Amino acid sequence: MIIPKLTPFVGVHCETTTTGTLLKHIGIDLSEPMLFGLGEGLSFIFWNMKSMDFPFIGGRIKPDQLTINITKNLSLKLEILETASKAKAWSSVQSLIDVGTPVGLKLDCFHLEYFSKPFHFAGHYSALYGYDESKAYLIDTKQQGTKVHTSLQSLALARSEKGPMASKNLFYTIALGKKTPDLTKMVRIAAKNNAKEYLHPPIANVSYKGIKKLAFYLEKWFHSSTDPKKDFTTTAMLMEKAGTGGAIFRNLYRDFLLEAYTITKDPIFQNAHKQFKEIASHWTKIASLFETLGKTQEERMLAQIKDLLFLVSDLEYEAMTEMLKLKVV
Known part of the structure; x- marks a missing residue:
């Protein structure tokens, strides 16, 4: 069948x-960026367990929740x-x-x-x-x-x-649900909800705090790894290519913000889009450095990666803080 x-x-x-x-x-x-945005999908997680071959780095909210948010915001x-x-x-x-x-x-x-x-x-x-x-x-x-x-x-x-x-x-x-949602209203609600969640992580491994935690842990990870080539080249692939849309989901969120601005004409979305253009480019650079670190294992690269991680943590915090100012009308 x-x-x-x-x-x-x-x-x-x-x-x-x-x-x-x-x-x-x-x-x-x-569009896919719109679904990701309506799903309040942007986050970050740095997870390290003894049962894992190497730490997991992710750029979205937990599995299942994305679809739950999409259908809630679309009244489905x-x-x-x-x-x-x-x-x-x-x-x-x-x-x-x-x-x-x-x-x-x-x-x-x-x-x-x-x-x-x-x-x-x-x-x-x-x-x-x-x-x-x-x-x-x-x-x-x-x-x-x-x-x-x-x-x-x-x-x-x-x-x-x-x-x-x-x-x-x-x-x-x-x-289908009983009513058709107002997309102009829903993009505001979804973006503001995502910002609230991002700015108040439940644990230090998540959101902007998780990015900083990765930065602090990076040297220990590198020196304790039994196979740094596999660890860091695989992580680079997961950040940039393995279903994230590039730049660990920041490309998808950047494009959502542009669509949201097109729909609402709200300058907050326009400014956030510009901020995430820069943020996404930094994440692509971080993924590239992870891959090079894995291939060359040159310790001098650790400082460069750490500096970029601290930078994107601060930039994402600033961008999400601005989106809390969105007005739901």
Whole structure:
């Protein structure tokens, strides 16, 4: 069974691509930066656990929350379900496909057969739009091929894998709500909410504080690493290329701010867009330096990276503080 006339959302980030596909199917067609902004998606996390090969650096809010925020701000009906049963997990999504409803899936991409360089990451998303006796048909990011397929066995493993950010065969659907939101109002609400969250992180590993924590920890990480080449080149790839839209999601947020200004004509958005143009360029430079550090292992580069991290932390704090001045009318 393949859902007919489904138009895939072509995106660079997995959750916005998946949710964007479900939205297009119900007649809502927004850009990826707009979805990321309406999802109040911008953040930062520096996470280091003994069970991890090396520290994790991320530039967005936690998995699942992005879609929750998007649907809340667009007044849509979101249904999220989990089950520990693999059989129930499959029969549930199968029945939805049979009635023409595409389904968002949370997965560990290590098991997906179309990934050319598989790695364990249980916070990946794809949209299921069909199946046959042996394969599942999915919408994934542009870099993964957009319209892809994997075996039913591999999909079951990807859905039920355990580990950091994993869920129990999580899947979700989106339906239209009772009212059509005012986008001019909602971009203000979303941006202001994102700024509030960013400026009041729950722990020191998150937001502008997390960026500073990474800066302070950088030398210890470098000197204690058993494989600095792998650690820092992989981290550079994750920041710049692995579904972030470049500059650890700052490119997507920069473009959201420009769209928000186009819609509202509010100079606060215009100024924030200029600030994030600079911030994004710094993050691209940081990713490049991480990659060079991994390849050359020249300690002198640590100071340059630390200086840039302190700089972007301050710049992001300033930009988000300004966005608290947005008026919701």
